Amino acid sequence: MTYEEIQKKLLDDDGRPCLTVPVVLFLKIILDKTMTVLETGSGRSTIWFARQVKEVISFESQEKWHHGVMERLEKEGLNNVIIHYDPDYSTNSFPKFEGEFDVVFLDGADGHGDRVAVMKAGHKFVKPGGYLIVDDSHRSVYEEGIRVLRGLGWHRIDFWSYGYKSEALKLCLVWRRPK
Numbered sequence: 526m527t528y529e530e531i532q533k534k535l536l537d538d539d540g541r542p543c544l545t546v547p548v549v550l551f552l553k554i555i556l557d558k559t560m561t562v563l564e565t566g567s568g569r570s571t572i573w574f575a576r577q578v579k580e581v582i583s584f585e586s587q588e589k590w591h592h593g594v595m596e597r598l599e600k601e602g603l604n605n606v607i608i609h610y611d612p613d614y615s616t617n618s619f620p621k622f623e624g625e626f627d628v629v630f631l632d633g634a635d636g637h638g639d640r641v642a643v644m645k646a647g648h649k650f651v652k653p654g655g656y657l658i659v660d661d662s663h664r665s666v667y668e669e670g671i672r673v674l675r676g677l678g679w680h681r682i683d684f685w686s687y688g689y690k691s692e693a694l695k696l697c698l699v700w701r702r703p704k
């Protein structure tokens with residue numbers, strides 16, 4: 526069986542978020558319907574989270590992409606998601622946002638400065654005992670953000686795995702805020 530076939534078998538029932546198998550399995554263990562998720566970068570993950578938790582707040586920088594995700598949510602009858610569309614959310618609305626969440630998932634604002642800005646701000650929104658998840662942490666351009674997160678002294682889990690239909694290894698970092 527190929528890795529792709531394993532991914533399909535494991536994830537198809539829930540739709541497939543753009544995350545690797547170990548990360549999805551980890552999330553399936555920790556998530557429940559009482560939880561809230563804050564996300565940067567909407568997409569398949571938004572739909573998938575909306576099915577697993579009580580509420581999802583997402584930040585999105587691309588107008589067309591935002592419309593596409595909204596359409597998909599409506600089609601699926603998912604009404605527990607708010608998407609804030611802002612082309613400059615990483616340095617504008619996201620750092621000024623307020624609230625505490627069980628999971629903060631950073632997967633948008635791909636450019637170096639943008640992703641580092643959301644990494645520096647994102648940990649403020651994690652509840653005690655909650656999780657901060659940073660996808661694509663293998664990218665060296667995000668090192669500055671990882672250094673800041675390491676400085677918090679939170680427990681860290683490294684999920685290395687192959688991406689969907691990809692032969693390159695990816696790192697998704699999970700940080701847990703102490704209770």
Ligand SMILES: C[S@@+](CC[C@H](N)C(=O)[O-])C[C@H]1O[C@@H](n2cnc3c(N)ncnc32)[C@H](O)[C@@H]1O
Nearest residue numbers: 542543566567568569570585586587590632633
């Ligand atoms: C890597 S995507 C991931 C989105 C989401 N977290 C998921 O798992 O599906 C991050 C961002 O890239 C942008 N994006 C994704 N695919 C794109 C495409 N084909 N063309 C243009 N922008 C894209 C969107 O702004 C999106 O928020």
